[in-house]
Amino acid sequence: MAGDMIVAPKxxxxxxxxxxxxxxTAPAAGxxxxxxxxxxxxxxxxxxxxxxxxxxxxxxxxxxxxxxxxFLILMAILWKFAWGPIVAGLEKRESRIxxxxxxAERVAADAQRMMAEYExxxxxxxxxxxxxxxxxxxxxxxxxxxxxxEAKSAAQLEHDRQMRELRTATDxxxxxxxxxxxxxxxxxxxxxxxxxxxxxxxxxxVKDAVARFAQSPSVN
Numbered sequence: 001m002a003g004d005m006i007v008a009p010k011x012x013x014x015x016x017x018x019x020x021x022x023x024x025t026a027p028a029a030g031x032x033x034x035x036x037x038x039x040x041x042x043x044x045x046x047x048x049x050x051x052x053x054x055x056x057x058x059x060x061x062x063x064x065x066x067x068x069x070x071f072l073i074l075m076a077i078l079w080k081f082a083w084g085p086i087v088a089g090l091e092k093r094e095s096r097i098x099x100x101x102x103x104a105e106r107v108a109a110d111a112q113r114m115m116a117e118y119e120x121x122x123x124x125x126x127x128x129x130x131x132x133x134x135x136x137x138x139x140x141x142x143x144x145x146x147x148x149x150e151a152k153s154a155a156q157l158e159h160d161r162q163m164r165e166l167r168t169a170t171d172x173x174x175x176x177x178x179x180x181x182x183x184x185x186x187x188x189x190x191x192x193x194x195x196x197x198x199x200x201x202x203x204x205x206v207k208d209a210v211a212r213f214a215q216s217p218s219v220n
Contacts, residue, residue: 184212
């Protein structure tokens, strides 16, 4: 990333340019040195100068050493100010990506855990609702049975009360009827005893007694 890169100073850039130019001009400098030495040493024979130019081993070895030194310096500078920061930036970026992935995994795990807890709570709430409905149904059945039992009990009590009242009224009516009949019988017997009656008079007295009994007030 751009924020992780380290910008090299200007002198490093100029040094890289100089080293590149030096590496490029090294062969020319070697050739110039070889030809220059041939021009200044006029006392050396023409044969020795030709042999020296024909054997380039010394020129090649110095060029190789110089190129190797320049290459190593360039590699060190590039590693210090280019590759090193790039690698560090990539490592930081990779670390941040790994942290983001781990954070996303933690968030996903938390979301999954919360979803499981929510589903468990929802299932528990459904169980509670079913339990409440079952309890309400049982209470309703119990209340209905209790109301029916109480109604039956009240009806039975009312029936028993009315039967008791009916028996009491019947007993009272029979008692009153017996008393009235006894009184009429006693009165009739007294009149029969006190009077000498013919058969016709006897029938008349019986009819009168029955009529009075019928006209007497009934007892409820």
